[in-house]
Amino acid sequence: MVMLGETILLGASPICPDCKKRAKRDIYHTPAGYYVGTYCDCGPYSRESTYYPSEGLARAALQNGDFGR
Numbered sequence: 660m661v662m663l664g665e666t667i668l669l670g671a672s673p674i675c676p677d678c679k680k681r682a683k684r685d686i687y688h689t690p691a692g693y694y695v696g697t698y699c700d701c702g703p704y705s706r707e708s709t710y711y712p713s714e715g716l717a718r719a720a721l722q723n724g725d726f727g728r
Contacts, residue, residue: 661728666707667697668727675699686717693717695726 664670673681682697682704692710695717696703708726711717720726 666705666728668707671705673697675701675704677701684721686714686721688714695721 661669667673667682667684675682678700680699682699684695684697684707686693687696687698687703687706688694689710692712693714693716694706694710695708696706698704707728708717708720709728711720717726
């Protein structure tokens with residue numbers, strides 16, 4: 660379950676409170692899989708989607724806006 664304000668889509672600020680930069684949305688990878696998320700100058704900022712088994716599926720979700728947790 661995702662709590663309000665946990666992701667940018669659910670109310671978190673798109674501006675990092677530490678570096679004051681807008682977090683960049685893109686596809687990122689961890690051992691758990693690929694995900695739509697954001698990074699800023701400080702590092703990882705938010706994970707906006709569930710994990711996808713391939714970069715292609717994650718990129719398709721980002722391109723058509725069909726992602727979320």
